[in-house]
Structures are given as structure tokens and as C-alpha cells.
Amino acid sequence: MRSTTTGTARLTKTHKLSAAGITVAMGAAALAMAVTPGQATETPSIAVKPVAWTTTDLGAHDHITQQAKTTAADAAEAKKKADAAAKAKADKARADQQAASRSQARTPVKPAPAKPAAPAKPAAPAAPVKKAYADNLDGWIKESLDILKSKNIPATYEGIKRNVMRESTGNPRAINDWDINAANGVPSKGLLQIIDPTFKAYHVEGTSWDPYDPVANITASCNYAADKYGSMDNVNSAY
Template sequence: MPKNIFTRGRSLPLNRKHKIAVAGVGTLGAAAVALTAVPASGQTTTSEAAPTAKVAYSTEQIQDVHAGVTGQLAGASQKVASIEAKQEAATKTTSTKKAAAEKAAEKRTAKESTSRSAERAERAEAKQFPKKSYADNLDGWIREARDIMKKHDIPGTYEGIHRNIIRESSGNPKAINDWDINAINGIPSKGLLQVIPPTFEAYHVPGTSKNIYDPVANIVAACNYAADKYGTMDNVDSAY
């Protein structure tokens, strides 16, 4: 066994063999450092080029991310625009419906107000001019006919109307003449004052019956005709 080259408390001088061993260890350490410094396959061997490669790679990543974000923003903008358009359309629809409802409400209010005014006017008129009731006989028919004639400015006294009725039909509202020239021509005289249908239709007064046999309607139409042709029924003393 070789002797220990170290002694407690002091060092001994290196001989040639020891120096060669130390040199070998140094050489091996240098080689390890050199191997560690060798770059991997495909990497740049200069210290200045490595940062450039990293920067280029990072720029591509940023460009990809930027493109993705830009696309997302564009899609989001389209969605926002679509939502805003729908909201605007909904607002317009709501406004249109509200305006239509308000207009309809105004019309209803105006109509109701007009209706109430008309009702008040009718009640006032009814109170001022109470509706008369007439007897269902010759006297009642003449009186009702004269009240209607007054509203339409048709002249004729009670006596003149009564006199002509008695002569023409004897007071029978269903009387019909089936022998004179009118009957021969197919248009016989009818009713209390023996009016032919064409005359009744031409001088019919609105608000009265369109039935020629209705006593009141017959009297009013006949008096309207007599007023036009003779001035008044009072001037008629024979067939007219």
C-alpha cells in the first residue's frame, strides 16, 4: 500500500506522479465545461443569436393571439350590433303599439264624450218636449201626423185633413180604389187619403213608416204632396 502523501499538520512536496494526476483532473474538468457549452442540435452557437430566435418566436405567437382576439372582437361587435338592432326594433314596435293604443283610447274617450253629450241632449229634449202618446184612431192619427208635419214645415189644419179623409176613405186606413183611372193603369189609390204608390214614395217623409197603409205615414205623405201642388191640404176639396 503506498504511503499517504498528507501528514497531520503539514504538507509534503508533490512528486512527478502526483503532478501528473492533478493535471489529469484539470483536463477532465475543462472537457466537461466544454461539453456543457456545446449547444443542442439546430441552435445557434453564438451568444448574440439566441435572444433573436426567442424574439422571433414570441412575435409569431403575439401575431396569432392578436388575430384571434381581433376575430373575437369582430364577432362580439356583430352580436352587439344585432342585439342593439333587435332592441331598437322592439322599442319601435312598443312605441307604435303605445301610440296606437293612446290614439284608440282618445277615440273611445271622444266617442264616449259625444255619446254622453247626445244622451244629455236627448234627456233635456225629452224633458222639455215630453213624447206624446196618441190614440190609435182617426183623431190620434191626425194629431200625430200634424206634429210630424210641423217639424218638416208641412202646412195643413186638423179640419182640412179630417174633411179630405172622410171624403176619400171614410176613415178606413185599408181602403183601396179599384175602379178609377189609376186602378185601370195598375196603380190604385190606397189608404186614408187615397194616395197612389208612386206619389207616396216621392213625397214620403223620413221617420215615418214606408208602408202606404200606415195611417200616419199616409196622411203626412199626402199632405206633403198637397202642399207642393196646392199650397196646403186645406185647399183640396175633391180628387187630387
């Protein structure tokens, strides 16, 4: 079957069903002619009823079309609901964040408690500066006088120097090996000619234990003179 327009016409499912009906009708007519004797040469007159297109024939097509529309509508509705849910979730998250920001802005920040300052460490006591003394008779007498003063032992520079010059003429290594002390085995030694037993008995703490040491010799001798005569200043001869 061709259409009035140019090109080959397409057959729909309904058209195909109508053509099939016609073919069946023609087949039935031919069979009737074949079984009737004596009429083989006659051409029977067959009335062909036109096949009408009914709503039943269109139902399958309409059902498919309706189902496709329903599926598309369901998909669109599902997408709409999903978009609405996503938007609601985003709006809630945004609102929660804004509320938290406002709450944080209203909450006063407590300053951290100040740590108490560590107590200042007391300064280490300064090391005493050792006084320098000359390594001669003048320096020996001055150093000995400072020690004697710290021990409350009386003496003066003049009294010490006067007795030193008489006893040893200022020689710290002087020794008497001829008097009675020498004869007894304990010669007098040093600047103020003190014997070992007396030096040991009157030794002043902080000085050397060597009787020939000039400062130790002067200090022990002044300690002995203060005990026996009140002060080295009161000694004017052998003592």
C-alpha cells in the first residue's frame, strides 16, 4: 500500500492487523470455491467487509504511551523531592552554622588566668674580693693586722714593726741556734723569733702552719703577746 505522498508509507501495528484480517477472509473464500463441484470455472463474488479501526486495536499503543508518560512523571517527581530534600538539608546546615556563630559572638571569652610571676631568685652573694698585699715586710704586717682585727686581737703597725726589727731585722728565715731555746732543741724562728711549741699553741686559724711563713709568724706571735702582755705594743725586749 502506498500513500499519496512521495516515498514508501509506513505500516502501523493497526494497519498490519487489518491486512491480516483481509488475508484470512480471502483464504476462506478460496477454500469455499475449492470444495464446491461444478463451479471451478466461475468466479465467485466475494463481499469483503472493510476492517474498521477500533479502540481495542489502539489500546496497546495507548497503554505503552501512557506507561512511558507515567514513568517520566514519576522520575520527575522523585527528582523534585530529592532536590527539595537536599535544599532543606543545606538550608538547615546554613541556619545551624549562623546560629552557632551568633552564639559564639554573644558568649564572652574569659581571659586565661595570669600565671603568678616566679619569685625572683636572690642574687648570689658576691665573692669577697681578696685584698692584695705587697710581698714585703710592709705587706706582711698589714695582712697580719687585718687577720688580728677580725679575731679581736690587739696590735698596731708600729708595735709589730719595732719588735720585728729588733728580733730578726725583717728576715722571715731568721733562726736563733745559740740561746737556751736552741740548746733545748726548740730554736726561735722567723720575723718575731717564736719557738715551735708557742707557735702551735697560739696559731691563728686562717694562716699557714709553717712558722717561717711571715704572716703566720707575726699573727701567732701577736696572739701570744696579747695573752701574756696585753699587746705586742707592750713588748720592748725578749719575751
